[in-house]
Amino acid sequence: MKILVCISRTPDTTAKIAFTDNNTKFASDGVQWIINPYDEWYALVRAIELKEKDASVVLHVIHVGGAESEAIIRKALALGGDEAIRVNSEDQDPQVVAHQIAQVAKEGGYSLILTGKETIDHNGSSMGALVAEMLDMNYVALATRLEIEGTLATVHREIEGGEEIVSTPLPLVLSCQKGMAEARIPNMRGIMAARTRPLKVVDAYPFASTTSNEQFTLPPPKAGVKLIPADNPELLVKLLREEAKAL
Amino acid sequence: MPVLVFIEHQDGSIKKQSVEALCYGSAIAQRAGTTLTALVLGTTSADLSALGTYGVNQVMQVNAFTALSDTKAMANAVAQAAGSITADTIVFSNTITGKAVAPRVAVRLGAGLVTGAISLPDTTNGYRIQKNVFSGKALTEILVKSPIRVITLQPNAFEIVHQEGIATVTQHAFDIPASTITVKEVQKSSGTIPLAEAERVISGGRGLKGPEHWGMIEELAQLTGAATACSRAVADAHWRPHHEHVGQTGLAIAPNLYFAVGISGAIQHLAGVNRSKTIVVINKDPEAPFFKAADYGIVGDAFEVMPKIIQAVKELG
Numbered sequence: 001m002k003i004l005v006c007i008s009r010t011p012d013t014t015a016k017i018a019f020t021d022n023n024t025k026f027a028s029d030g031v032q033w034i035i036n037p038y039d040e041w042y043a044l045v046r047a048i049e050l051k052e053k054d055a056s057v058v059l060h061v062i063h064v065g066g067a068e069s070e071a072i073i074r075k076a077l078a079l080g081g082d083e084a085i086r087v088n089s090e091d092q093d094p095q096v097v098a099h100q101i102a103q104v105a106k107e108g109g110y111s112l113i114l115t116g117k118e119t120i121d122h123n124g125s126s127m128g129a130l131v132a133e134m135l136d137m138n139y140v141a142l143a144t145r146l147e148i149e150g151t152l153a154t155v156h157r158e159i160e161g162g163e164e165i166v167s168t169p170l171p172l173v174l175s176c177q178k179g180m181a182e183a184r185i186p187n188m189r190g191i192m193a194a195r196t197r198p199l200k201v202v203d204a205y206p207f208a209s210t211t212s213n214e215q216f217t218l219p220p221p222k223a224g225v226k227l228i229p230a231d232n233p234e235l236l237v238k239l240l241r242e243e244a245k246a247l
Numbered sequence: 248m249p250v251l252v253f254i255e256h257q258d259g260s261i262k263k264q265s266v267e268a269l270c271y272g273s274a275i276a277q278r279a280g281t282t283l284t285a286l287v288l289g290t291t292s293a294d295l296s297a298l299g300t301y302g303v304n305q306v307m308q309v310n311a312f313t314a315l316s317d318t319k320a321m322a323n324a325v326a327q328a329a330g331s332i333t334a335d336t337i338v339f340s341n342t343i344t345g346k347a348v349a350p351r352v353a354v355r356l357g358a359g360l361v362t363g364a365i366s367l368p369d370t371t372n373g374y375r376i377q378k379n380v381f382s383g384k385a386l387t388e389i390l391v392k393s394p395i396r397v398i399t400l401q402p403n404a405f406e407i408v409h410q411e412g413i414a415t416v417t418q419h420a421f422d423i424p425a426s427t428i429t430v431k432e433v434q435k436s437s438g439t440i441p442l443a444e445a446e447r448v449i450s451g452g453r454g455l456k457g458p459e460h461w462g463m464i465e466e467l468a469q470l471t472g473a474a475t476a477c478s479r480a481v482a483d484a485h486w487r488p489h490h491e492h493v494g495q496t497g498l499a500i501a502p503n504l505y506f507a508v509g510i511s512g513a514i515q516h517l518a519g520v521n522r523s524k525t526i527v528v529i530n531k532d533p534e535a536p537f538f539k540a541a542d543y544g545i546v547g548d549a550f551e552v553m554p555k556i557i558q559a560v561k562e563l564g
């Protein structure tokens with residue numbers, strides 16, 4: 001079985017969010033870049049676990065982005081990817097990115113494609129569904145557990161107010177979240193091995209974008225907290241009811 | 248050209264988020280001088296003609312549709328419905344289902360996709376929609392360049408308005424290949440309000456010292472019709488189930504009221520809750536970072552303050 005894990009590059013969760021170039025670009029000065037946590041902790045680690053259980057599993061990692069992403073790609077290889085593909089495209093339109101992944105996936109004949117549930121920068125949560133549609137595959141979102149038996153996958157997924165267990169044939173695209181696996185730290189052996197594992201760079205596949213990110217803004221600052229004396233919680237309840245209309 | 252809104256329904260009622268999507272779709276349709284159609288997949292005991300009070304002209308219902316866990320089949324149905332009325336705007340709510348189906352519809356229709364919209368389209372210079380990015384720490388404006396657009400509306404971002412009207416309900420049958428996804432089991436946490444949909448959320452952090460102290464969180468939640476949530480530290484310590492964990496790596500929520508007790512307000516926690524309309528923080532440390540993101544706060548010991556708040560809520564009815 002061939003598995004493809006999609007990884008995105010995002011600012012570290014504590015990064016200061018600011019913009020440059022007339023608020024059209026994220027200010028990346030001094031920002032530490034990481035693999036999008038959902039992609040790494042859940043999608044990638046679950047794929048590694050499947051590979052550990054079944055030595056015939058081949059695990060590839062794909063990233064759509066520029067050369068500055070190689071550090072995070074090497075980390076994915078250090079954690080356990082066999083091979084990585086970077087599609088050299090800077091376009092941010094989700095469908096353009098999905099098209100790159102779908103093209104690579106078509107050529108590679110993967111039976112399982114994993115993404116994280118969303119990226120922590122764009123918060124689009126659309127990548128898995130886009131790729132699935134482009135490949136005419138089944139897609140299950142927000143998976144918290146995955147077991148594979150032959151060509152059948154059993155997936156636990158979050159639904160509103162609960163959980164659902166579904167069974168679906170492969171090939172399959174899955175978006176992964178908490179529950180799928182536990183985050184890991186690369187070990188020395190992995191880091192050494194990652195240096196020699198193939199990282200293939202391919203040119204972008206042409207695809208016309210339908211959206212673009214025009215102008216960032218920071219949300220207006222809060223007016224400031226209204227502190228209520230600890231011995232007068234009645235006032236808090238009153239304000240919540242009458243002023244904030246929140247009760 | 249017409250606007251199509253995808254409706255989610257459960258146990259005989261239309262989801263509140265879908266009603267918000269309808270009101271949003273209605274505003275778009277009115278400005279464009281066009282009609283609003285709602286699409287309902289499957290059967291429901293809800294009175295669909297009453298959707299007219301949200302501006303719907305026509306409800307298309309696909310009674311025979313059962314594959315409500317199959318994003319491929321659902322997208323196929325939505326795309327066929329959109330095609331049949333030549334809709335140029337297809338609106339979903341940015342819910343679990345909306346997020347999973349809308350992108351597929353966009354691909355099918357060659358449409359531009361905006362997920363998590365928080366504003367009506369601004370058409371003075373192209374077609375621009377605002378959405379949250381960086382987990383609520385910033386906003387961006389997306390320019391949509393395609394003639395057809397698929398939009399998912401962020402829950403709690405658009406006000407529900409009532410109008411006069413009755414919608415006509417028509418039955419449809421679409422040709423959709425049989426689903427290959429089988430639902431084996433559904434587990435619902437019964438009796439509690441689902442966190443993602445809750446208007447009010449009472450949340451506890453490590454400051455509560457242990458799971459045995461959650462009684463006051465649950466009591467206040469019950470009194471105010473709120474859902475309960477927790478910080479990641481609490482879920483990691485197994486004091487509370489993981490599905491209650493909110494924040495950057497948990498659920499992102501935007502209720503009308505977020506009431507945080509004994510939570511420090513780490514940046515990753517704030518990322519999941521800072522879109523809440525009103526934030527209340529109870530913390531014994533006046534320097535807790537959460538106060539900077541709060542609207543109301545009490546500096547005090549939760550074990551002393553919470554019983555008094557519960558008492559006050561009871562007394563004020």
Ligand SMILES: Cc1cc2nc3c(=O)[nH]c(=O)nc-3n(C[C@H](O)[C@H](O)[C@H](O)COP(=O)(O)OP(=O)(O)OC[C@H]3O[C@@H](n4cnc5c(N)ncnc54)[C@H](O)[C@@H]3O)c2cc1C
Pocket residue numbers: 013037451452453454455477478479480481492493494495496497508509510511512513514515516519529530531532535547548549550
């Ligand atoms: C990559 C990454 C992702 C993360 N994602 C998330 C996430 O999604 N969600 C999340 O919540 N966290 C997340 N975290 C963890 C986050 O950084 C914090 O560690 C966590 O939120 C702390 O939880 P807490 O506020 O409950 O506990 P603490 O930080 O221990 O805070 C406890 C608070 O309770 C107060 N307190 C103590 N006793 C009392 C009392 N008697 N009465 C009133 N107040 C009292 C204290 O003053 C303190 O402010 C993430 C961290 C990382 C690195």
